Amino acid sequence: METSKYYLGLDVGGTAMKAGIISAEGNLIHSLMQPTNKNAGPKAGLALMEKVIRLCIESAGLKLDSIKAIGAAVPGIIDLKNGVILDAVNLTDWKNVPVRTHLETIFSKPIAFLNDANAAALGEAWLGAGKGAESMVFLTLGTGIGGGLVHQGKIIEGRHGLAGEIGHTRIEMSRPRPCSCGNFGCLEAYAGATSVLKRAYEALAEDFNKISDLHEPAEKKTLSCKDVFDAARNGDPLADRLVEETSSALALGIINILHFFDPEKVVLGGGMIAAGDDFLKRIRWFVKDQAFKECAQGEDICFATLGNDAGILGAAIAARQMLLKN
Ligand SMILES: [Zn+2]
Incomplete structure (x- = not known):
């Protein structure tokens, strides 16, 4: 039986870490956010990413197995190919942070990686003001x-x-x-x-x-x-x-x-x-x-029209698109 039918989007920001889950049809079924301490450094930041993802899945009443892929929308200058934040201006000391490898290792899922403005653009294009x-x-x-x-x-x-x-x-x-x-x-x-x-x-x-x-x-x-x-x-x-x-x-x-x-x-x-x-x-x-x-x-x-949800929605859509491509 096919159990994994959801996609999770993570939006890493200077003030908050957000996560949301969409169904295969693209509906947002659950989301949550946790405040970020922008001075806490990348190690604490990576730990918070894991925590927010797990919490989101759990509070949606799902299991990790139900998630097909995860998309991470991140700020700053990024190495798209290797999934690394090279320098996030709004997050202190975030230099060369290997976000994709880290999430792949923890969750053993395909991870899409994109910058936050592109994620918001994708969200608005599919589900917001740019729909159609x-x-x-x-x-x-x-x-x-x-x-x-x-x-x-x-x-x-x-x-x-x-x-x-x-x-x-x-x-x-x-x-x-x-x-x-x-x-x-x-x-x-x-x-x-x-x-x-x-x-x-x-x-x-x-x-x-x-x-x-x-x-x-x-x-x-x-x-x-x-x-x-x-x-x-x-x-x-x-x-x-x-x-x-x-x-x-x-x-x-x-x-x-x-x-x-x-x-x-x-x-x-x-x-x-x-x-x-x-x-x-x-x-x-x-x-x-x-x-x-x-x-x-x-x-x-x-x-x-999507406000703060644009980033998580776009990240989740990017995760779905990545699987369709492969
Ligand atoms: Zn300029």
Whole structure:
């Protein structure tokens, strides 16, 4: 009798370790998460991966035998071929961590290995905002900007697993801002949450008459991206300018994607989409204004719908795809 008919997805993050189980039909039947101590080091991290996987299977009322394969979505710079995290910027001391070999040894299951942005892209393409689209580009708008390309239900990895690194495509040449990657003028240097805050502090330093409402949280050092978007909605002119610049920078990045890849859908995910419809409207407006009209209908740019589940779902789908391939 065929007993193993489920796939498990693991999403390794800087703040939480998540696991979820999907059925062969692709339905999420159970998930859970545990907080991660990002300073605990890779040894504790690998132990937590094992714990979360076992807990997830157990609390779903299943046995390890029921799981056909496991997918692991991981952050940072990875060696795709060997299943190793080379350097996870948000996790202290995670250098050269052999995640796939470790999980293979413990669970004796086939392990799919992919980066977290690609996992979220795959999740959204199969079960979220990109469902039904032949081609989709996913952007995660978080501290930085990640991305993933999906064509006919599969991730386009590229030679080094770097395809879809949209955050580090260049949008500014004349007076480019420095980016976290060491280059200048990248999309992330304008539209990632960290950059939005940096630009906010710069603008506030020049707002000599202190007209903006953002001075108060800035002086308390509590200023967040959410404050900037909220203030823009309430008519704060400085915040409005910041949101307008962020939207136009993102639109430039999206126009580059549209003209290069001509996808059916562009899906925006990550913490910054909490900014809401006003943000989306502005991005759509810029894109519609400047892109070839054939590839910018407006509604083909939308927000992700799976939230925090996108990564585990994508990782589980990658596990299923890996078995179908072999
Ligand atoms: Zn960059």
